[in-house]
Amino acid sequence: MCRVRIFTDSTCDLSNELVQQYQIEIVPLYVVFEDQSLKDGVSVKSDRLFELVEQTGKLPKTAAPSPIDFERAFEGVIQSGDDIVYIGLSSELSSTIQNAAIAAANFPDDRITLIDSRNLSTGIGLLVLKAAQAAQDGKSSAEIKIMIESLRSRIEVEFIIDTLEYLHKGGRCSSVQHFIGSLLKIRPVVKVINGAMTLTDKVRGKREKALQQLLDNALAQKDDMDTEFLFVTHALAAEEAAYVKRQIEHQTNVKQVYMTETGCVVSSHCGPRTVGIVFAKK
Structure with a gap:
């Protein structure tokens, strides 16, 4: 065979x-x-x-x-x-x-x-x-x-993007949105919905607040997580990704949390210091 x-x-x-x-x-x-x-x-x-x-x-x-x-x-x-x-x-x-x-x-x-x-x-x-x-x-x-x-259809993918710069360069947000977003320190939240990248939210304020939002969104679904494995994926944000990984390990029953780096394709859309959490639902 x-x-x-x-x-x-x-x-x-x-x-x-x-x-x-x-x-x-x-x-x-x-x-x-x-x-x-x-x-x-x-x-x-x-x-x-x-x-x-x-x-x-x-x-x-x-x-x-x-x-x-x-x-x-x-x-x-x-x-x-x-x-x-x-x-x-x-x-x-x-x-x-x-x-x-x-x-x-x-x-x-x-x-x-x-x-x-x-x-x-x-x-x-x-x-x-x-x-x-x-x-x-x-x-x-x-x-x-x-x-x-x-x-x-049960895969959950969510990223926190640190800057609007790459979305702006890629034509995914206007110059006005980029200017206002940079002024107010807005960090976009991107999810995969129906096979496409979708901007679902904007977190205003410090980076720590954005990371906590990412964690909170995932932990709100911890009872529905497939506990075999989960991914924390990042672009030049190893320290923050390691923190997110530790929190997931501490607060869920997931057996294996992998930390990986984004490749060039995702990085070219999202930019440096992007952090994401990816898991399957039961």
């Missing part, structure tokens, strides 16, 4: 340790700075991205892997006799899943199963880990697809 191998893309924001532990294959997106096309997580990481934004005053563009990129990634695994389950970035945010589908059509039917995560960052990562565990337990591609598509 063939094995099932789990594929995803670089927006999953899983640590190298988890990727290696669960033998997950990553297909990188691209970060484009003028004439430079860099592979997310391979030839550029978030700290370098923030340096380039500071130097140029501009945000990069992001681009999906091409169908050829996917075909090359899939080919060796299919030739080895294994099947593939690919869980990708929300189709509301990128053409990544569509390009994977174009590539999959060049292989025999039923060998590659595609799942739209309807999510981003470790919202994808959580689904990927669940799929990888199921694959290790011998579940088929069809069984994994049913499980993940049932679970994806």
Whole structure:
């Protein structure tokens, strides 16, 4: 009986340790700075991205892997006799899943199963880990697809953004909103709703207040949390993320709280000092 191998893309924001532990294959997106096309997580990481934004005053563009990129990634695994389950970035945010589908059509039917995560960052990562565990337990591609598509609507993803600067540079808030927000020290709250990034709230005041709001929002749902694992994900905010991690560990029954760093795609939208909490509901 063939094995099932789990594929995803670089927006999953899983640590190298988890990727290696669960033998997950990553297909990188691209970060484009003028004439430079860099592979997310391979030839550029978030700290370098923030340096380039500071130097140029501009945000990069992001681009999906091409169908050829996917075909090359899939080919060796299919030739080895294994099947593939690919869980990708929300189709509301990128053409990544569509390009994977174009590539999959060049292989025999039923060998590659595609799942739209309807999510981003470790919202994808959580689904990927669940799929990888199921694959290790011998579940088929069809069984994994049913499980993940049932679970994806129960993923909670919320980020506190430290500054409106990146949203402004990316055209997601006006110059007036940016000016007033900066003046009043407004920190946006972003959630994933129906597969898209949605600005749900604005916390005014000190950063500590915003972090507490993030924690309070998650802890209000602690009785509904899947207690297997939870993610605290950050961009250049390791100290604050560690604090959030400790609070989650102390105040919930979650068995494993992972702390991970955002990749370039999420970082280019949210900016440095972003902190998020990601978990599944029962």
